[in-house]
Amino acid sequence: MTAPARRPLASYVVGNAGLRRPSADAWRTAGITVVCVLVACALAALLVAISGGSPTEVVDALVTGSVADSAGWSQTLVNAAPLLLVALGACIANRAGVFNIGQEGQLLIGAMLGCFVALRLQGPGWMVITVALVAAAAGGGAWSGISAAMYYTRGTNVVVTTLLLTFIAAQVVQFAVNSPSLLQETGIGNGPARPQSDAVPEYLRLASFGQYPDLTIGVGVILAVVATVVLAVLIARSRWGFRLNMLGLNPMAARHAGIRASRLGGSALVLSGAFAGLAGGVILLGTVFRLQPAISNNFGWDGLLVALVARSRPGLALPVAVLFGGLRAGSSYLAATGVPDYLVDVVQALLVLAFVVPPVLSALWGRRIRNRSAVPDTPARPSAAPAKEEVPV
Amino acid sequence: MSHDRARTDGSVPALELRGISKRYGPVVACDAVDLTVERGEVHGLLGENGAGKSTLMKVLMGLVSPDAGEIHRDGARVEVHTPQQAAGHGLGMVHQHFSLIEPLTVWENVALGEPGRIDRDAVCADVEAVGARYGLTIDPTARVERLSAGERQRVELIKALRRDPKVLVLDEPTSVLTIAESAALFEVLRTSVAAEGRGVILISHKLAEITAATDVVTVLRRGRLAFHCRTADTSAPELARRMVGRDVSLQAEGAALGLVVTDDPAKHLSPVLAGGLSAVPAEPPAPQAPADVPGTAALALHGLRLAGPDGRVLLDSLDLEVATGEIVALYGVEGNGQATLGDLLSGLIAPDAGEVHVAGRPVALDRPGALHEAGVGVIPEDRHRSGVVLDMSVADNLVMTDLRRYSGRLLMRRAKIRAQAEELVERFAIRTPSIDAPLRTLSGGNQQRVVLARELSAEPTVLVAAQPTHGLDVGAIEDMFARLREAAASGVAVLLISTELEEVMALASRIAVISSGRITGVLDVADASPQRLGMLVGGEAA
Numbered sequence: 001m002t003a004p005a006r007r008p009l010a011s012y013v014v015g016n017a018g019l020r021r022p023s024a025d026a027w028r029t030a031g032i033t034v035v036c037v038l039v040a041c042a043l044a045a046l047l048v049a050i051s052g053g054s055p056t057e058v059v060d061a062l063v064t065g066s067v068a069d070s071a072g073w074s075q076t077l078v079n080a081a082p083l084l085l086v087a088l089g090a091c092i093a094n095r096a097g098v099f100n101i102g103q104e105g106q107l108l109i110g111a112m113l114g115c116f117v118a119l120r121l122q123g124p125g126w127m128v129i130t131v132a133l134v135a136a137a138a139g140g141g142a143w144s145g146i147s148a149a150m151y152y153t154r155g156t157n158v159v160v161t162t163l164l165l166t167f168i169a170a171q172v173v174q175f176a177v178n179s180p181s182l183l184q185e186t187g188i189g190n191g192p193a194r195p196q197s198d199a200v201p202e203y204l205r206l207a208s209f210g211q212y213p214d215l216t217i218g219v220g221v222i223l224a225v226v227a228t229v230v231l232a233v234l235i236a237r238s239r240w241g242f243r244l245n246m247l248g249l250n251p252m253a254a255r256h257a258g259i260r261a262s263r264l265g266g267s268a269l270v271l272s273g274a275f276a277g278l279a280g281g282v283i284l285l286g287t288v289f290r291l292q293p294a295i296s297n298n299f300g301w302d303g304l305l306v307a308l309v310a311r312s313r314p315g316l317a318l319p320v321a322v323l324f325g326g327l328r329a330g331s332s333y334l335a336a337t338g339v340p341d342y343l344v345d346v347v348q349a350l351l352v353l354a355f356v357v358p359p360v361l362s363a364l365w366g367r368r369i370r371n372r373s374a375v376p377d378t379p380a381r382p383s384a385a386p387a388k389e390e391v392p393v
Numbered sequence: 394m395s396h397d398r399a400r401t402d403g404s405v406p407a408l409e410l411r412g413i414s415k416r417y418g419p420v421v422a423c424d425a426v427d428l429t430v431e432r433g434e435v436h437g438l439l440g441e442n443g444a445g446k447s448t449l450m451k452v453l454m455g456l457v458s459p460d461a462g463e464i465h466r467d468g469a470r471v472e473v474h475t476p477q478q479a480a481g482h483g484l485g486m487v488h489q490h491f492s493l494i495e496p497l498t499v500w501e502n503v504a505l506g507e508p509g510r511i512d513r514d515a516v517c518a519d520v521e522a523v524g525a526r527y528g529l530t531i532d533p534t535a536r537v538e539r540l541s542a543g544e545r546q547r548v549e550l551i552k553a554l555r556r557d558p559k560v561l562v563l564d565e566p567t568s569v570l571t572i573a574e575s576a577a578l579f580e581v582l583r584t585s586v587a588a589e590g591r592g593v594i595l596i597s598h599k600l601a602e603i604t605a606a607t608d609v610v611t612v613l614r615r616g617r618l619a620f621h622c623r624t625a626d627t628s629a630p631e632l633a634r635r636m637v638g639r640d641v642s643l644q645a646e647g648a649a650l651g652l653v654v655t656d657d658p659a660k661h662l663s664p665v666l667a668g669g670l671s672a673v674p675a676e677p678p679a680p681q682a683p684a685d686v687p688g689t690a691a692l693a694l695h696g697l698r699l700a701g702p703d704g705r706v707l708l709d710s711l712d713l714e715v716a717t718g719e720i721v722a723l724y725g726v727e728g729n730g731q732a733t734l735g736d737l738l739s740g741l742i743a744p745d746a747g748e749v750h751v752a753g754r755p756v757a758l759d760r761p762g763a764l765h766e767a768g769v770g771v772i773p774e775d776r777h778r779s780g781v782v783l784d785m786s787v788a789d790n791l792v793m794t795d796l797r798r799y800s801g802r803l804l805m806r807r808a809k810i811r812a813q814a815e816e817l818v819e820r821f822a823i824r825t826p827s828i829d830a831p832l833r834t835l836s837g838g839n840q841q842r843v844v845l846a847r848e849l850s851a852e853p854t855v856l857v858a859a860q861p862t863h864g865l866d867v868g869a870i871e872d873m874f875a876r877l878r879e880a881a882a883s884g885v886a887v888l889l890i891s892t893e894l895e896e897v898m899a900l901a902s903r904i905a906v907i908s909s910g911r912i913t914g915v916l917d918v919a920d921a922s923p924q925r926l927g928m929l930v931g932g933e934a935a
Contacts, residue, residue, distance in 0.1 A: 237807075239800040245785065246793060252779035256739045256771065257794045258762015 029362040036354035044347045053339035061337050062330030062344075070215040072329060078287060080325025081220040082107075082279035086303020087310065087317040088224075088231050089140075089275025094312040095235065096268035097248035102147065102162030103276035104300025105169030106140035110277025111284045112173050113139035115183060115291040118200045118284070125203040132204070133281045140277015141270045143169060148269040152262035158269065166300070174293050183291055197291035206286040220282035225318070227275075232314040244268060276300055302328075302348070309355040320355075324348065405468035407432045407592040408453075408484075408560045413462035415448050422448040423459070424616040430560055430592035435582055437607030437624065438596045439636055445616040446596050450562055454486050455479040466559070485558030487549045489565040495538035502537055503552045523551050527585045528577075542728055543574035550581075560592040567602060568892070569727045572927035579606040599895075600629045600636075612636050689753065690714035691886030692769070692855040697747035699733060699910075707733040708744065709910040715855065715886040720877065722889045722901030725930055730910035731890045732774055735859040738888075739771045739779055740764045752854050765794055770848030772841070774859035774890070780844045781832050788814035788828040791847050813850070821846040822872075838869035845876060849885075856880050859890040874900060894923065906930055 045055040066076045086103045093100040100106075114136035121128050147161040176183045177195045187193035208218035235241035247254040247264055255261065279299060288295050306324055310316035331344035410428040414421070423445045430436045440446045451457040453464065455473040464471055466482050473479045479486075493502045500516045520533035529547045537545060546566065553561055563582075567575040582593055583606065597603055603610055604624060612620035612635040620627075620635035697711040708730050715721045725731060736742050738749070743759045750756070751767040758764070764771075773780040781790050791814045792799045799810045814828040823842045825835055832840060841861070848856065858877060862870045877900060881887045891897050897904055898918060905915045906929035914929040 234803075237804050239796050239803065239805055242789070242793075242796060242800075242805055246782055249784050250779075250782040252741060253782050253793070255741055255761050256765070256773075256779050257796070258740075258765060260761050 025362060025366055028365065029358050032358040032361050032365075033355060036358050037351070040347075040350035040354035043350055044343075047343060047346060048339055051339055051343065053337050053343075057337045058334065058339055058343075061333040062327065065330035065333035066326035069213070071213045074210070074212070074216040075329035075332075076322060076326040077221045078218060078325070079328040080321045081218065081224040081286070082283050082299045083303045083306050083324050083328075084224040084228060084317060084321035085220075085279035085282060086276050086300055087306035087321055088227055088314055089272035089279075090304050090307030091231070091235070091310070091312040091314050091317060092244070092268050092275070093272035094307060095241075095244045095248045096265045097251060098148075098151070098158050098265050098269050100144055100147070100162045100269055100272045101159055101304060102144065102164075102166045102169075102300075103272075103279075103304050104296050104298070105162075105166030106143045106273040106276035107280040107283075107300040108166075108169045108173045108296045109143045110136035110140035110274075110280030111295050112176055112183070112280075112291055113277070114281035114284050115197050115200070118204050119183070119198055128204055129206065129285060132285060133278060136281025136284070137274040137278040140280060141274035143277070144273025145266075145270045147273075148266040151269075152266050170293065173291065173295075177291055177293060185290070195293065199290045200285060204285065205289060206282065208286075218286050220286040223278075223282065224321075228314050228318050235314060276303070279303065305348075305352045309352055311359070323351075327351075404431070406430060406465075407434075407467065407590075409465040409468075410449070410453065411463045411465065413449060413452055413464075414460045415452060415457060416460055421616045423452070425462070426613065426616070426618050428594075428611055428618075430594060431609075432559075432590040432592055433587045434609055435587050435593045435595055435607045437603040437610035438594055438613065439598065439600070439603050439610055439632060440613035440619075441598060441636060444613040444636075446613055447564070448616075449613070450486065450564065450594070450596065453479065453484060453562065480556060480558075483557070483559035484562070485553035485556055485560070486562040487546070487553050487564065487566060489568060491545050491549055493537045493545055493548060495536075497537060498533070499531055499535050499537060499540075499548050499551075500533040502548055503533070503555060505552075519555050520551055523555050527551075527554060527581050529581065542569035542726060543571065543577075546570065546574075546578070554586070558591065560594065561586060562594045562596070564596045565598070566595070567597070567599070571726050571930045572894075572923055573931060575602070582606065600632050603632065604629050614638055689716070690750070691717045691752055692888060693750040693753075695748045695750065697734070697737065697744045697749070699737065699742070699744045701733075707910050708737070708747075711747070711907075711910065711912055713888075713905055713912055713915075715888050717854075717886050718881055718884050719903065720881045720887040720889055720901045722891055722897040722904045723907055724891060724894065724897045724904050724926065725907035727892050729907050731859065731892070731907060733910070734907075735771070735774050735857065735890055736779075738764060738769060738857045739773055741779060762794075765851070768851075768854035770851060770853035770856045770885075772844050772848060772856070772858040772861045774863070776840055776844050781840060783833040784831055786829045787818070787823070787825050787832055787835065787843060790832045790843050791817050791828075791850070794847060795851055817846040817850055821876075838865050838872075841865060841869070841873070845873070849876075849880060853885060855886045855888065857888045857890065860892065861889070862893070862896060894926065 048055045048058050064072065066072050086107065089106075090100060090103065114132040117132040117135040118128060121131060123131075143165060144162060146165060147156075147158050150156040150161050151158045174195070177197055178184055180186075180193065183197040185193050185196055185198045206219040208216045210216040235244065243254070243257075243259050243264055246257065247259055247261060247268075251261055254264075280296065283295060283297075283299065284291065302324055303321075306317055306320045310320045327344055327348050331341045334341045334344060406429045408428075408430040410426065412425045412427060413423050414425050415423040426445065426449055428436075428438070428449070438446050438449075448457060452459045452462070453473065455475045455478050458474060464473055466484075471478075471482050473482060473484070494505065497505070500513065500520050503520055504511050504516045517533040520531065524530045524547075527550070529551055531540075531544060531547050531551065537548065540548065546569070566578060570578065579602075582595070586593055587608075595603070595607055604627075607624045610620075610622055610624050610627065610632065611618065612632060614636060615638075619638070620632070692713075692715040694711055694713045697708045698706075699708040701707050711730070711734065713721070713723070723731060723734070733742070737744060737758070740758070740761055740763065748755050749758060749764070751764070751769055754767065756763050756767045756769075771780075777783060782793065785793070788810055792810050796805075799806050799813070811828060817823070818825060818828060821842045823835075823846065824839050832843065835843070845861075856877070861873050861877070865873065874896075877887055877889065889897065889900055898921065901918055903915055903917055904921050904926065906913050906926060908930055914925075916925065916929075
């Protein structure tokens with residue numbers, strides 16, 4: 001009865017609320033993580049060697065492209081910003097216990113609406129930019145809102161709907177950039193119009209501070225960092241964050257405490273879509289400048305991975321997003337080493353596994369230790385030596 | 394202790410456990426326990442939660458391998474490492490929680506797990522033959538999901554008996570049975586099973602059951618063999634003393650151990666109440682408002698009706714009133730709608746029809762938290778399910794139902810939360826390393842205190858306590874009883890949902906009996922006898 005009940009699987013993904021001194025579990029997890037990362041690096045080196053490259057050259061290229069100089073850092077941060085925004089949204093949904101995996105589609109819809117506003121709305125630059133970013137967020141939120149509505153009215157699985165809506169979003173964007181009446185480019189001269197939108201005019205592009213080759217920091221990066229700080233505080237300290245954690249960790253207890261899951265969980269899902277949409281807007285106005293079917297470029301999927309590795313903590317998502325952004329930036333330098341650049345995806349996947357697997361391994365290990373050291377179904381007593389992690393009655 | 398007893402008749406015991414020891418890390422679950430079961434004997438195994446009964450039986454059934462000790466069957470040493478080996482040696486067990494597959498029929502469940510080809514007609518014939526022999530009639534083609542708890546137990550018994558066990562173990566067999574069904578079960582054990590020379594081990598924490606139904610009794614305490622005796626040579630108070638390790642005088646403890654009333658209608662009360670044990674139920678706290686004046690009841694349930702997703706009626710026009718300062722018990726056999734009512738009063742589900750009034754005002758049941766705001770505190774039956782969030786801290790768990798009180802417009806007020814948590818930890822004697830410790834690290838009794846502290850700190854009008862002592866040991870039960878009485882004395886209307894007759898008799902001033910989702914009768918505790926309650930529990934009017 002008092003043997004610790006099984007932790008819900010979600011709690012490994014979500015992590016725990018509140019601050020905590022490192023426990024034996026935490027040290028074990030850290031140790032396993034180090035081992036897993038080393039194994040992942042070794043495997044990556046092996047893969048590079050097998051595919052005919054030299055691991056040292058590859059590391060060299062990755063570093064040159066990402067963190068060797070200020071230009072590299074600029075590239076890293078440009079890549080990290082949308083990853084971070086997507087990850088923040090994923091943190092919100094994960095904490096509420098609803099697993100949104102459709103950020104890629106939400107990001108596309110956001111980029112599409114942002115593009116629509118940027119190309120059609122007349123007005124001063126700051127205003128059009130703001131409206132475009134809000135529209136992008138609204139678009140992403142509406143897209144995940146469809147999943148929320150289906151879940152809370154009919155009980156349709158959120159993972160399934162968010163995933164499948166991603167493919168629909170890709171088709172919608174394809175349609176938009178292939179329809180002259182919607183967003184297809186006007187074309188120059190007699191050349192065939194390609195499946196993409198017109199470029200967003202100069203004055204609507206997101207500003208950045210600093211000039212190449214110095215470090216440049218775009219508005220997208222600032223936006224993402226500010227959002228991270230705000231969200232971290234809200235989740236740790238606000239009533240909304242408390243309720244969100246409660247809902248994710250025990251929906252029944254949350255309902256008893258007066259939380260309406262459809263409202264709080266539904267809004268969390270919409271909000272997570274909105275962050276993905278905002279990321280789409282930032283990519284559009286910050287780096288790509290026109291809507292293309294490939295504009296999402298896996299930022300949605302990778303952002304979700306960032307949240308997974310950070311275990312839904314906004315504060316941790318920041319360094320992880322920088323790491324993943326660095327890998328993206330560095331991968332563009334891989335071509336010179338003769339190694340296919342998709343190898344970076346494999347490395348990234350290995351790293352994700354190396355970070356995601358340890359808590360689960362550690363828990364399984366801990367459970368084995370506990371099973372050996374605690375009597376199942378037995379309350380600890382003051383006289384009998386209590387099991388280590390239990391407080392006696 | 395028993396194996397070195399000289400055997401004068403030269404017979405060999407059906408089963409002998411010698412020096413069984415099992416440690417889980419620093420905790421000793423079984424410490425050199427000996428147990429001897431003769432042929433044709435009903436052997437009672439008594440002990441508190443955690444005394445080692447279950448571990449010992451798991452060793453016997455090959456579910457746990459012991460650190461030391463031997464098992465002998467008919468005088469020969471046997472190795473039991475798997476449940477299959479246990480079955481091969483003629484050991485059968487009926488577990489406390491039935492291991493039946495509900496959508497399957499009786500004969501399919503009986504045949505389940507047997508190797509080789511399954512012959513439907515042969516199994517059905519077997520079921521009927523075994524049923525006829527032991528008076529356990531059941532239709533082999535009935536679906537288990539349609540059977541009552543008593544009938545399901547019959548299926549388990551038939552399943553075990555069909556394999557012709559030489560020793561049959563029954564783990565807490567009466568926890569889901571009505572009084573009449575319990576009596577019938579003991580009748581079968583005594584007149585048929587034991588009479589055929591089979592040994593029976595009856596595990597229980599209820600003294601009345603042990604004294605009524607066994608020949609020999611063994612008491613375990615903290616993993617050690619505490620006492621062994623012929624049942625006829627001992628008394629319930631002595632067994633209670635052996636079980637707890639000190640004199641049992643408190644009312645609450647007596648009730649916790651099943652001393653106040655007995656489950657057996659045939660011989661209730663008489664032998665049990667000697668030796669300093671009070672037969673009088675605790676003075677019921679005087680109700681401050683008469684319960685029969687309409688509109689003044691602190692909690693009034695009117696015509697609650699609820700059907701499950703499969704269309705089964707869970708609550709059927711349920712009416713009940715609890716007055717301020719009164720403890721009303723809702724008594725019945727498990728699975729008659731208590732869990733549903735508990736969920737409803739926790740605000741987890743809304744009824745199809747009916748109303749809940751708190752202090753005369755109707756509550757909007759479809760709004761989460763409405764019941765709590767109206768002043769209904771709940772100690773849920775399964776605290777892990779809806780009572781606590783295991784991965785949040787003790788402090789967070791103590792305030793989570795009243796967030797508005799502990800937060801500003803946006804941010805939580807940590808200082809206020811900590812102050813409240815420190816105070817409640819102190820007042821309710823919650824043992825925790827710190828208020829920041831995750832609730833998961835607390836023992837069951839302390840987790841339950843967290844729930845109680847939180848619900849009472851909201852100064853509720855009504856407190857619903859569903860099986861509040863389930864899984865707690867005697868000390869924690871005593872504490873819970875005292876807190877519930879204290880709450881009632883301070884003017885809270887307490888609704889105690891319980892399946893333990895002793896608990897009900899010890900705490901409540903009125904007893905409402907629930908059967909198939911209906912209240913079949915409400916008795917003052919003074920008018921309640923096990924027979925009358927038994928009839929109501931079975932669905933008959935008394």
